[in-house]
Amino acid sequence: MKGRKLLMIPGPIEFEPDVLQAMSIATNSHVAPDFIEIFGKSLELMRAVWKSPKGQPFIISGTGTLAMDMAAANLIELGDRVLVISTGYFGKRFKDILDRYGANTTILEAPIGEVVSLDAIEKELKQGQYKFLTITHVDTSTGILVDPKPIAHLAKKYNVLSILDGVCSVAGEELKQDEWELDVVLTASQKAIGVPPGLALLMASEKAMQVWENRKTPVSNYYADWNNWLPIMRAYEERRPSYFGTPAVNLIVALETSLKIICKEGIDQRVKRHQNLAKSFRAGIASLNLEILPKTNTIAANTLSAVYYPEGINGTSLSATMVESNVIIAGGLLPEIKPSYFRIGHMGSVSSNDLIAVLSALERALIELGHPIESGKSLQAFQNGLLKIN
Structure with a gap:
C-alpha cells in the first residue's frame, strides 16, 4: 500500500523522483566549483525552456509573487502607466504590486470564464501612453489560458513593454519568448517547472534590461534590485564565484535536474x-x-x-x-x-x-x-x- 496521497492541486505538484533525490544531497557551499557549474548550467537551460537565447535569466530564492514583484520593482518608476490584462485573482494581484511602486495602473478585467478581447486591449493602448502591459498566461484561480502572442505584437505596435506572468504556464504551455517578443516572462519552481517551492524564475529581454538601465530613479526594493542580482547571474554563468544573498543551494541542484529532464523530453x-x-x-x-x-x-x-x-x-x-x-x-x-x-x-x-x-x-x-x-x-x-x- 502506498504511504502517501496523490497531490493533484495546481502547485505544488507531484515531482520526479530524481528531482527529490537531488534535493536530498548534503548541502554544498554556494561558491563551491561544482555548485557554480550547476547554477550556471541552470541559467543556460532556462533559455532553452523559455525559448529565449537572447534573454537574461534570474534565479532568486522566493515565490512566484517575488518574480512579479521583481519585474515591477525594476521596471516601474513613479507615475508610469501600466495596463493590466486580468482573467482572475492573479491579474488583480499584479495590479496591487504595481500600485505599491507608484504605477498609474489601468485594469481590463475579463468577465468570469472569458478573456479580454484584442479589440479592447488595442482600444486602450491607443488612448494612453503606457510603459508596459501585463498578461497572465494561465490564471491559477480560473484555469483561463490567454494567447500572449497577439497581445505581445500589440505591445510592440504601440511601443509598450510586455510582461507575462507564466507562473502556471512555463514548461507546460506553448511559449516562444524571443519570437513573440515578450519582454519579461516569469514563473515559480513549484508548478510545471517541477521543483519544490522556493525559487522565483525570470527571463528579461534585451529591451527590458535597457529600460531598467535607463531608469532615472533608484530601484525601491533592495532585495529585488537587478543591480544586486545581475552581477551574480553573470558570474555564475561565467563559472565564477560571487555573492549577494545565499542561494537556495539544494533547490537549485533540483532545478538543474528538472530542467535537464524537461530538455531531454x-x-x-x-x-x-x-x-x-x-x-x-x-x-x-x-x-x-x-x-x-x-x-x-x-x-x-x-x-x-x-x-x-x-x-x-x-x-x-x-x-x-x-x-x-x-x-x-x-x-x-x-x-x-x-x-x-x-x-x-x-x-x-x-x-x-x-x-x-x-x-x-x-x-x-x-x-x-x-x-x-x-x-x-x-x-x-x-x-x-x-x-x-x-
Missing part, C-alpha cells in the same frame, strides 16, 4: 503532452455533466482545470471523500465564486495514470454523495480521447 513534446492529457481530461469531466469555468475549451488551460461543483454537492464533502481515495484536489480561489468550484492540477510530470486515478476518485466521490452519474463513463471518455490523439 523536449519542450515542444512536453507542451504537446500537456495539451493531449488536458484535452482528454476535459472530455472525461464533460462526460460527467460537469462544467469547467472557462466558457470554451479553446481558452481552457492545459496545466489545470477549474470545474464547477454539480448542483447539490458540497465542496468540502467532495474534497474529503476524494482524500479518502488518496487524491488531493484544490478548492476555488476567485473570491466571487470561491465556494462554487474546485481545481485540479495536471502539469509537470503528470501522466495518464495520474489522471485516471483522479477521475476514478472523482466518480466514486460523486456517487457516494448522491450525484447521478454512470460509473466508468469519465474513464472511457478519457481513454477514448487519448486513443484518438495517438
Whole structure:
C-alpha cells in the first residue's frame, strides 16, 4: 500500500523522483566549483525552456509573487502607466504590486470564464501612453489560458513593454519568448517547472534590461534590485564565484535536474503532452455533466482545470471523500465564486495514470454523495480521447 496521497492541486505538484533525490544531497557551499557549474548550467537551460537565447535569466530564492514583484520593482518608476490584462485573482494581484511602486495602473478585467478581447486591449493602448502591459498566461484561480502572442505584437505596435506572468504556464504551455517578443516572462519552481517551492524564475529581454538601465530613479526594493542580482547571474554563468544573498543551494541542484529532464523530453513534446492529457481530461469531466469555468475549451488551460461543483454537492464533502481515495484536489480561489468550484492540477510530470486515478476518485466521490452519474463513463471518455490523439 502506498504511504502517501496523490497531490493533484495546481502547485505544488507531484515531482520526479530524481528531482527529490537531488534535493536530498548534503548541502554544498554556494561558491563551491561544482555548485557554480550547476547554477550556471541552470541559467543556460532556462533559455532553452523559455525559448529565449537572447534573454537574461534570474534565479532568486522566493515565490512566484517575488518574480512579479521583481519585474515591477525594476521596471516601474513613479507615475508610469501600466495596463493590466486580468482573467482572475492573479491579474488583480499584479495590479496591487504595481500600485505599491507608484504605477498609474489601468485594469481590463475579463468577465468570469472569458478573456479580454484584442479589440479592447488595442482600444486602450491607443488612448494612453503606457510603459508596459501585463498578461497572465494561465490564471491559477480560473484555469483561463490567454494567447500572449497577439497581445505581445500589440505591445510592440504601440511601443509598450510586455510582461507575462507564466507562473502556471512555463514548461507546460506553448511559449516562444524571443519570437513573440515578450519582454519579461516569469514563473515559480513549484508548478510545471517541477521543483519544490522556493525559487522565483525570470527571463528579461534585451529591451527590458535597457529600460531598467535607463531608469532615472533608484530601484525601491533592495532585495529585488537587478543591480544586486545581475552581477551574480553573470558570474555564475561565467563559472565564477560571487555573492549577494545565499542561494537556495539544494533547490537549485533540483532545478538543474528538472530542467535537464524537461530538455531531454523536449519542450515542444512536453507542451504537446500537456495539451493531449488536458484535452482528454476535459472530455472525461464533460462526460460527467460537469462544467469547467472557462466558457470554451479553446481558452481552457492545459496545466489545470477549474470545474464547477454539480448542483447539490458540497465542496468540502467532495474534497474529503476524494482524500479518502488518496487524491488531493484544490478548492476555488476567485473570491466571487470561491465556494462554487474546485481545481485540479495536471502539469509537470503528470501522466495518464495520474489522471485516471483522479477521475476514478472523482466518480466514486460523486456517487457516494448522491450525484447521478454512470460509473466508468469519465474513464472511457478519457481513454477514448487519448486513443484518438495517438
